[in-house]
Ligand code: ADP
């Protein structure tokens with residue numbers, strides 16, 4: 234029996250075509266929204282129980298997603314608080330529709346579905362992205378409540394009538410339209426649920442799965458197994474980031490990592506984030522093995538809000554250099570539904586940025602202090618990360634002064650202070666500046682390096698992808714320090730203030746010699762220079778271009794050039 238019929242008063246005939254069209258690219262979000270609502274309804278029931286305001290049995294909390302491909306329906310059921318007819322009018326009709334005209338005004342500006350849905354309380358209405366008709370069957374927890382049914386066919390009219398639910402909770406039934414029939418596939422729904430619902434705090438069941446279970450022994454005493462149907466539960470209700478670090482072992486962190494990123498190498502170490510003031514944030518960040526692949530490793534941090542997956546794109550939420558990390562951040566305080574430019578200016582986001590940066594710096598400082606040897610062994614991976622942080626994030630650079638390492642061509646490691654102290658005696662110039670020498674290519678600059686070493690100088694190796702930036706940063710930050718490439722003429726003039734080695738050749742002789750060598754050595758990529766390089770007086774160096782050298786090596790491996 235129809236209890237009430239109504240018309241929704243908005244200026245525009247029908248907002249659903251607009252919702253559908255506009256939100257096109259993100260259709261799958263409907264499932265996240267409806268499952269989240271189901272979880273919310275159960276959490277509310279639990280809260281009422283703990284407040285002593287709930288009569289009767291709570292039962293086992295469960296959200297179920299059911300697919301009926303034949304009937305072309307997807308049903309999301311929960312045993313949460315349910316709704317009375319009055320509540321449906323209030324929460325489903327009014328809330329969404331009051332925002333509708335505003336929505337129509339603003340939808341033109343928004344850039345993605347997330348922005349729209351959250352801003353206008355359209356979570357429930359995202360159902361109309363995929364369904365022509367949506368039905369609610371619900372029974373409220375309140376004493377004496379009657380089951381209610383609401384149905385809406387995507388026009389601006391709805392129908393509210395008596396429902397058929399006999400147990401507390403809600404079914405949302407979606408009649409999937411032709412365009413979206415993709416969603417009527419098991420595999421597709423499973424994939425979407427894995428993406429958004431994997432860590433929700435209430436069990437979410439999607440159909441059943443067969444598992445084999447021990448079933449006694451056969452005549453020969455061998456164990457027997459039987460196939461049993463079990464509920465297919467999508468999620469882990471208490472993922473590690475919601476636990477206290479003291480409850481967790483290394484294995485827990487490692488297996489969670491494997492769960493998030495199957496087929497990857499173990500991470501180097503991790504940080505458990507947990508703060509509740511002045512903002513709420515939990516999470517676990519892992520340091521992967523970076524191996525100089527700064528480019529391909531990005532976007533591995535997953536952002537959650539109360540255990541609901543939101544996005545892989547954490548740009549603007551974590552500092553640029555931390556995008557190299559992997560893991561999970563969960564914060565209800567990150568505004569998820571506003572534009573990116575707004576996000577950058579948001580106070581909480583700024584604080585979160587600062588907090589994460591500080592935690593990462595603390596962790597690195599601690600690792601360095603507690604086990605320097607292992608820190609040095611990991612430097613190959615950590616180094617890229619630390620240098621990236623130094624060149625891009627002043628707050629991090631300030632902290633990193635204490636744990637950034639330099640390594641010389643002999644592969645010894647030094648902190649900045651240690652290195653300055655080590656080289657100061659031999660490498661201070663006339664003006665009192667300590668000169669750091671470095672090579673960006675130890676092979677190609679071999680002769681320069683050995684020449685410098687023969688003079689008792691030390692040469693750093695700075696041949697990583699970020700070292701160019703890093704060097705200019707260091708030079709800006711270190712007082713009375715100059716950083717020079719080992720082939721620069723400074724090596725000559727540097728420290729031998731008075732006893733500069735006189736060239737054994739006159740200028741004319743040098744020129745002649747150079748001509749002779751250049752004529753003799755015609756191979757492409759070879760360079761000839763005549764200068765008084767080394768203390769033992771060899772005046773000519775012939776070097777080969779790095780690119781040519783590699784080509785030659787490759788040709789040699791491939792069997793001739
Ligand atoms: P939001 O979740 O942001 O409040 P929605 O549009 O997703 O916005 O839902 C609107 C309201 O409808 C909810 O706040 C809740 O009161 C009610 N509601 C939706 N789904 C359920 C459900 N499964 N059980 C009980 N109430 C629900």
Ligand code: MG
Nearest residue numbers: 266270356357
């Ligand atoms: Mg919602």
